[in-house]
Amino acid sequence: MSAHGEWTTWEFCPRCGGMAALGWRGGDLVELDYVRECDLTAQEAAALREDIAGRR
Ligand SMILES: [Zn+2]
Secondary structure (H helix, E strand, C coil): CCCCCCECCCECCCCCCCEEEEEEECCCCEEEEECCCCCCHHHHHHHHHHHHHHHH
């Protein structure tokens, strides 16, 4: 977690079950890094984002 309101969380990739790094800034998802380079579709990424948002 940085002093600029950016942080990273790790989530399970919905496609392969591996870990994906999500970059956040001010509560918005600004970066997605997939360890296994699954290259999720925009729809899958949106679903993941909503899933995380729903847990807060
Ligand atoms: Zn994956």
